[in-house]
Amino acid sequence: MSIRKWLVPGLYILFLMLPIYWLLNMSFKTTNEILGGFSLWPQEFTTENYVAIFTDPTWYNGYINSLIYVLINTVISVSVALPAAYAFSRYRFLGDKHLFFWLLTNRMAPPAVFALPFFQLYSAVGLFDTYWAVALAHCLFNIPLAVWILEGFMSGVPKELDETAYVDGYSFWHFFGRIFIPTITAGIGVAAFFCFMFSWVELLLAKTLTSVAAKPIAATMTRTASSSGYELGLLAAAGALTIIPGAIVIWFVRNYIAKGFALGRV
Template sequence: MGGLILRLAVFALLALFILLPLAQTFVLSFMSTLPREGMVEGQWSLINYRNILAEPALRESILNSLIYVLLNVALCIGAGLPAAYALSRYRFAGDRHFLFLLLAFRVTPPVVLSLPIFILFANLGLVNSPVGIALVHCLFNLPIAIWILESFISAVPREFDETAFLDGHSLPSFILRLLVPAIAPGIGVAAFFCFLFSWVEVVFARILTVTAGKPITMAINALFGFQTDIGLVMAMTVVSLIPGLGMIWFVRNHIARGFAMRA
């Protein structure tokens, strides 16, 4: 009994440690933290969220983030699925080394490649564009997508492929109609990590958005100044959490099944 109480106490303290900053952020987002006409500091109000809707730069930053993150996820899954299938089903010299090389590239610090990527994207006209951020995020997230999808495809018996081909399916038809539903949990896990890594990344988001196309992370950073409106910062932070929570809700079943399958 004593051990159970101790575990519950530790769990409660851990939950408090994690949730207290989030609760404080949520509360402050509904408070006026700067002097305003007809409103005292600390007064509860929707003024911060109204200011987000009224400020074009903040609205555009939210839209920019959604565009490049969703585009990044689509590119990573679209390119990673056939690559993962090839690595899982076909053997060639150095195939395992190639897979580990992809992971080694993923752990390369982004700042190391920031200058050549900026020069390349500037020449291609992709600076200050959500598309440019999506492409460079895909460069770093694609190895993760391939690694995750390859492990799930390898868990599917080869007889599954052979039976489909005997039934007259072409390779694209097999992948789209049969393989994708079979490894849907793996696709959910890969999409979740690609979304997460892209949403919180700030290095390339800062470098590739000099004058326009700034994502929500850069918009929040720009709110800090000599007189920072903490309430507005917290409101933008709450808004930035909504797409992530939506993504978790959308793929929650796939994530749970995916981790259970790999366990």
């Protein structure tokens, strides 16, 4: 392995890792040490920040809440996007192009625009402060994305597959569930990855739509920051822990991430 070959990617990854290292460094320091001075690694190594998070329900429930609505959202988005993407990739129907474009425009809607109306809408239907409110609200940008990615993958599957199955006497749903879905598992993986990602990282809507029962970890962090003064060590540890679910998910789809958008049609 020549060094020159890896120089640019290596430097770039170093740049990416520096702030993450700094966050980890802070998370193993006591708040006193953080405010007391500057050091490249913890002088009095402590895990008390992590212990505090894992023993306090208001903290660890935040992670559980976030994971629950992210998973609900991913399942809903991908399962309703599958038949729709199939329709877009195989059939022409009245208004199909306009419909596709309209779906994509929702990916362009700034969450800041929708925060207040969403609050009113979900309060009116009685879903405020539930996992469902956040999961459904995130469908606004995740469904269009899932349809877009899946449509790209499905268009890469030759139509002969469908025709042969119908000639063999398969009904539509039988063919769709038994033959078609298994052939595009990579696409489903990529779509699920991006749904997970955009739901996991979003804060504005998740914070607006919850108060206590379904409060996401990100909101717990912002509220702690303001209520209990400046507990940097605790905040850093909480932040460091939010990286883990994402890292696990990336590892599973590492061979497909790059393909995801490449196959989507513009």
